[in-house]
Amino acid sequence: EQELRRRKAAAARRAKRAAAPAGTGAGADLSHASAVPTFAHLEAGLGGQAGLTTGRVGDPESRPSGSLAGGSAWSTIKLAIAAQVLSEAGGPTGLDRADDDLIRKALTASDNAAAAALFEKLSAAHGGVEGAAAAVEQPLRAAGDRATAVSTQGRGEFSPYGQTEWSLVDQHRFVSRLVAGCVPDSASAEHI
Numbered sequence: 001e002q003e004l005r006r007r008k009a010a011a012a013r014r015a016k017r018a019a020a021p022a023g024t025g026a027g028a029d030l031s032h033a034s035a036v037p038t039f040a041h042l043e044a045g046l047g048g049q050a051g052l053t054t055g056r057v058g059d060p061e062s063r064p065s066g067s068l069a070g071g072s073a074w075s076t077i078k079l080a081i082a083a084q085v086l087s088e089a090g091g092p093t094g095l096d097r098a099d100d101d102l103i104r105k106a107l108t109a110s111d112n113a114a115a116a117a118l119f120e121k122l123s124a125a126h127g128g129v130e131g132a133a134a135a136v137e138q139p140l141r142a143a144g145d146r147a148t149a150v151s152t153q154g155r156g157e158f159s160p161y162g163q164t165e166w167s168l169v170d171q172h173r174f175v176s177r178l179v180a181g182c183v184p185d186s187a188s189a190e191h192i
Contacts, residue, residue: 058180
C-alpha cells in the first residue's frame with residue numbers, strides 16, 4: 001500500500017513536470033500567460049485533427065482537448081494485450097522467457113509480429129479471436145472502461161485488435177490506472 005502511494009506520487013510529479021510548458025515551473029512569471037500556446041493553437045497549425053487528454057495519474061477522470069476524440073487503437077492496444085497476458089500468467093514471475101521477450105518487443109519496439117504472437121496465444125487459450133478480444137477487454141473493464149469493444153475484424157493486413165475504436169478518454173483512463181499500478185496488478189503494471 002505504502003509502495004503504491006509512493007509510486008503514484010512519483011509518477012504524478014513526473015507527469016506534472018512533463019506537462020508544464022517551458023517557463024511555468026515553480027517561481028515562473030505567469031503574468032504573460034496568454035502568450036503560452038494552447039492546444040488549440042497547436043492543432044490549428046497541424047492542418048488536421050488532433051486530440052489529447054490530461055489528468056492525474058491513477059485518477060480515471062481526464063480533461064480532453066482538441067477535435068479528435070478517438071480512433072483506431074493501433075499500437076496503444078498492445079498495452080492491454082500485454083496486461084492480459086501478464087494476468088493470465090499470474091504476474092511477471094509466471095511469464096516464460098518467450099512471452100516476456102514478446103511483451104518487451106511489442107511495447108518497446110512496437111513490434112507488430114510480437115503483439116500478434118501474444119494475441120494468438122490469447123486466441124488459443126480462449127477459443128479464437130472473439131475469445132481473445134473478450135480477454136483483452138478484461139483489463140479495460142478493470143480500469144473502468146465500460147464502452148470499448150476490442151475488434152475481431154482486421155482490415156487488409158492490419159490486425160483485428162488494432163482496429164479497435166478507442167476513445168482518448170478511455171485510453172487515458174486505462175493508461176492512468178496502469179501507471180498507478182492499479183491494472184492489472186502492481187507487479188504486472190511495473191513490469192509493463
